[in-house]
Amino acid sequence: ATEWNVSVWGKRRAFTEHIEKMAEIVAEESSGEFTMAISYGGLSNNRENLDGISIGAFEMAQFCAGYHRDKNRAITVLELPFLGVETLEQEVAVANAVYGHPAVAEEMAQWNARILMTSPMPQYNIVGTGEPRDTVEEFDGMRVRATGGIGSVFESVGAVPTSVTATEAYNSMESGVVDSVAFAQHAHLSFGTIDIADWWTENLNPGTVNCPVVVNTDAYEALSDEHRAILDAAVEASIDHYLTNYAELLEGWETTLSEKGVEKVTVAPEEIAKMRENAGPIHEAWIEEATSNGLPGQELYDLTVQAVSDNAPSN
Amino acid sequence: MDALIDMKALLEGVDVFTMSLWLSGLLLVLVVIGVRVAFAAAFIGFLGLCLFFMQKQGFDRGLVTAMKTVGQIPHSKATQYALSLIPTFILIGYLAYYAGLTRYLFEAAKRWVGWVPGGLGVATVFATAGFAAVSGASVATSAVFARIAIPEMLREGYDKRFAAGVVAAGGTLASLIPPSAILVIYAIIVEQSVGKLLLAGFLPGMVSALIYGGLVIGLAKIRPSLGPAVGGYSWGDRFRALPGAMPILLVVFIIVYSIYFGWATPTEAGALGAGVVLAMAVWQGMRFGQLKGALMEAAKLTVMIFAMIWGVLIYVRYLGFAKLPDAFATFIAGLDYPPYLILLAILLAYVVLGMFMDAIGMLILTLPVTFPAVMALNGGVGGEPGSLGMTNEEAAIWFGIIVVKMAELCLITPPIGLNCFVVAGVAQDAKMDISVSDVFRGASPFFVADVITVAVLVAFPGIVLFLPGLL
Amino acid sequence: MSTPSSVLTDDTRLSRADRLLLRVEALLNLASGITIFALVLLAIANVLLRKFLNAPVPGYIDWTEQFMAIFAFLGLAYVQREGGHIRMDLLVGKLRGRLLWLFEFLSVLFMLLVTTALIYGAWFHFDRSFDWNAPNFSTDSSIDIALPLWPAKLAVPVAFTLLWLRLALQLWAYGRAIRTGAERPVAVPLIEDPAEQANKEAATVAD
Numbered sequence A: 001a002t003e004w005n006v007s008v009w010g011k012r013r014a015f016t017e018h019i020e021k022m023a024e025i026v027a028e029e030s031s032g033e034f035t036m037a038i039s040y041g042g043l044s045n046n047r048e049n050l051d052g053i054s055i056g057a058f059e060m061a062q063f064c065a066g067y068h069r070d071k072n073r074a075i076t077v078l079e080l081p082f083l084g085v086e087t088l089e090q091e092v093a094v095a096n097a098v099y100g101h102p103a104v105a106e107e108m109a110q111w112n113a114r115i116l117m118t119s120p121m122p123q124y125n126i127v128g129t130g131e132p133r134d135t136v137e138e139f140d141g142m143r144v145r146a147t148g149g150i151g152s153v154f155e156s157v158g159a160v161p162t163s164v165t166a167t168e169a170y171n172s173m174e175s176g177v178v179d180s181v182a183f184a185q186h187a188h189l190s191f192g193t194i195d196i197a198d199w200w201t202e203n204l205n206p207g208t209v210n211c212p213v214v215v216n217t218d219a220y221e222a223l224s225d226e227h228r229a230i231l232d233a234a235v236e237a238s239i240d241h242y243l244t245n246y247a248e249l250l251e252g253w254e255t256t257l258s259e260k261g262v263e264k265v266t267v268a269p270e271e272i273a274k275m276r277e278n279a280g281p282i283h284e285a286w287i288e289e290a291t292s293n294g295l296p297g298q299e300l301y302d303l304t305v306q307a308v309s310d311n312a313p314s315n
Numbered sequence B: 001m002d003a004l005i006d007m008k009a010l011l012e013g014v015d016v017f018t019m020s021l022w023l024s025g026l027l028l029v030l031v032v033i034g035v036r037v038a039f040a041a042a043f044i045g046f047l048g049l050c051l052f053f054m055q056k057q058g059f060d061r062g063l064v065t066a067m068k069t070v071g072q073i074p075h076s077k078a079t080q081y082a083l084s085l086i087p088t089f090i091l092i093g094y095l096a097y098y099a100g101l102t103r104y105l106f107e108a109a110k111r112w113v114g115w116v117p118g119g120l121g122v123a124t125v126f127a128t129a130g131f132a133a134v135s136g137a138s139v140a141t142s143a144v145f146a147r148i149a150i151p152e153m154l155r156e157g158y159d160k161r162f163a164a165g166v167v168a169a170g171g172t173l174a175s176l177i178p179p180s181a182i183l184v185i186y187a188i189i190v191e192q193s194v195g196k197l198l199l200a201g202f203l204p205g206m207v208s209a210l211i212y213g214g215l216v217i218g219l220a221k222i223r224p225s226l227g228p229a230v231g232g233y234s235w236g237d238r239f240r241a242l243p244g245a246m247p248i249l250l251v252v253f254i255i256v257y258s259i260y261f262g263w264a265t266p267t268e269a270g271a272l273g274a275g276v277v278l279a280m281a282v283w284q285g286m287r288f289g290q291l292k293g294a295l296m297e298a299a300k301l302t303v304m305i306f307a308m309i310w311g312v313l314i315y316v317r318y319l320g321f322a323k324l325p326d327a328f329a330t331f332i333a334g335l336d337y338p339p340y341l342i343l344l345a346i347l348l349a350y351v352v353l354g355m356f357m358d359a360i361g362m363l364i365l366t367l368p369v370t371f372p373a374v375m376a377l378n379g380g381v382g383g384e385p386g387s388l389g390m391t392n393e394e395a396a397i398w399f400g401i402i403v404v405k406m407a408e409l410c411l412i413t414p415p416i417g418l419n420c421f422v423v424a425g426v427a428q429d430a431k432m433d434i435s436v437s438d439v440f441r442g443a444s445p446f447f448v449a450d451v452i453t454v455a456v457l458v459a460f461p462g463i464v465l466f467l468p469g470l471l
Numbered sequence C: 001m002s003t004p005s006s007v008l009t010d011d012t013r014l015s016r017a018d019r020l021l022l023r024v025e026a027l028l029n030l031a032s033g034i035t036i037f038a039l040v041l042l043a044i045a046n047v048l049l050r051k052f053l054n055a056p057v058p059g060y061i062d063w064t065e066q067f068m069a070i071f072a073f074l075g076l077a078y079v080q081r082e083g084g085h086i087r088m089d090l091l092v093g094k095l096r097g098r099l100l101w102l103f104e105f106l107s108v109l110f111m112l113l114v115t116t117a118l119i120y121g122a123w124f125h126f127d128r129s130f131d132w133n134a135p136n137f138s139t140d141s142s143i144d145i146a147l148p149l150w151p152a153k154l155a156v157p158v159a160f161t162l163l164w165l166r167l168a169l170q171l172w173a174y175g176r177a178i179r180t181g182a183e184r185p186v187a188v189p190l191i192e193d194p195a196e197q198a199n200k201e202a203a204t205v206a207d
Ligand code: NA
Pocket: B131, B132, B133, B134, B135, B136, B137, B173, B174, B175, B176, B177, B178, B179, B180
């Protein structure tokens, strides 16, 4: 019998449902001969999951590219602000397109890792206190808790990226240390920022993080052909399960908003366009930096943009 | 080495869980024969990981994997932002010492309550409670008061064990009364509001101080040899002692004001407090040499505590691979008993674990298991109260205070009790004749007081939930 | 407030090596303390700049976490030299002479073993974050403003190596004490007798 240790973090939530599902499918299909023991934080810190894979301490793990951009420069293209991704299905398709590029496989191979699937995250829309802000002008001087590229794009329109931890986001917003916080919906729920928010931008869609699930290459190759086939085949069903589950969560989101009295702010397309314009130089800078790192920056970027438009939700 | 020893064959069929229990026993042996605790824990964790990986990967690869795994942990665990509070509050402790704050507090408490039986002990309890309002680390609080209160009690003829025990126990108040590093850690692990948790700790901290005070009076009445009352202060003397202790109120005001009016996050507010205390110390005429001394001492204590944290976490990482937390969860989930009985069992498990573990290590190890277990136990859905009479959101705050109190308890229980080690360490450093076992013996009555406190908080959750309810 | 050390010195090679090492250790421990102080100042600056200029320190948390690796590790060997890492003295406190030195020797040997593993592992932890050919030599960075992590990660194996030297020196010292049966060997922290304690206490008060 083969048992894989799987390192994830936090607690069981929508974000880890595909891994739970995969463990279920794999155990079932192999009649219990191939099992996965999922550990929520017991095997590694979230920022060292890739290290653990590289060492061979565990066989499978989840991580987010944005936690350590220098470890995984190639896939950070998926975290660029204002790529225009609207749905989770689109997110999955774009991620898969980029994961399929040899440069990504090569970079992951340096960590002895191989990407199995993605963990699509909704766009990091912002919640805030006070009067709703729905124009770029109103972002001027706004203290926002947003990291990385999303922070940079807010900064480009005069907002002030403010460094507070996710766990202190609630308190910081409540007391006014920050005026707004950028998270995906489930994080707004679990960190409680939605509880004290007055408004939420429904369509700003400034970007998100990319969080692949990877396996240790040696462990993957050491699997029997049968087990490897089971694992590979389980990806699709696991992602489907994830998407169904997340869709339910998003349905509840509308109810949550009205229950908590949070106003849904719709930002006008021309306002979004202004911000997207500012994202341009950030995209350029990414391509330039990636190229100087020996990555096919332009190619990865074009691939991403193409995948976004190819997979745009049909209206 | 693979050619020489076939570790895979040798370890074939060895049960990882059973092995983890044996190694935990070995850890106890190493600690008892005097191996520095942080390194004993790290050594056992390393040994366990070696066996774990060798079983899977053979000797050579297993050894390398184990070394690389333990080698990540110190940096990874020591650089978590929430822990940055710890040196800040240790430094506050030393600076407050130079600003004369701790001495003024102790002097004021002595004049006001010294006349009761065991008066200096009661004064220590209230002075540590006051100091808890600026200090976020119980170990640092014990360290600072060990330097001030113990010599004074020894001078008045107090029993040395009793004196050391009061200081070790009094220090634990710093973790309930805000600010508190460990409540921040709890909030981070279970993803609850830091602000609500800090506020929730205030009243339980007060209740705990009152119960400690009552216990000291009771003990001193039964055994007058523990220490005499210290009377003879006029009302004039008492009021004259107050202005010296006032700056503590200023620091508290600045911390509370800055958190609640949006100047600072709870973590940053600690640094503001340190800044104020530094200014006071300078104003009191602290010299450069003294600042250097304070920095050297703060660094020493910080390094020691952080070594303890990563050392224990290497051992905890091994337990993670051995799936000890999972075994516990399965065990709890399978129980078919009334909720309060299961809660009692969980708390008892904390007492046992707490004997061997450090507070932070224990929380990090157990919360991923016990927190969901307690939430499931309560079973409140949405805003509806569950079987513990609270909504799940309230239960999360309430359990935080209970579990932090349990974790604080482990700081004063043998064989591993950080507060007692630190008190003994300071005492040894100051050449007082007090051993670790003296401190443990002196702290043992406070174990009873803590059990009473926990019982009170379980019976009256309102004490915990009242203040955060106002948010 | 800081009391004189309980480590004896003489003019043997061992003691000279001890003092040479101490000079480095004390300096690093002071650096650790200064880092704590700098951290407090950084936090105050962050609060004030944010409040009055709406311009907080960019990546404040990232910077704090880098500082933490410095203050948490640089003093490791110094604390060991002074006998400051906590332990249970229930048993060793009762021992005397060769038997005591034997237990101390064993205790330090355990520490040396695990420290050796830690140096190896911490070095590779650093090595995974460092690449001569990468920009800023970095293959691992912080979450917010992408600071390279390798300098902080390098501090760890360096501190452990210094600790290793200290432990090796203590093995030497305890080994010699086992051989000579000395009651009060040099270069290791000692448990003091009451008369000596009283003398030293008087000295601190006079200071
Ligand atoms: Na406190």
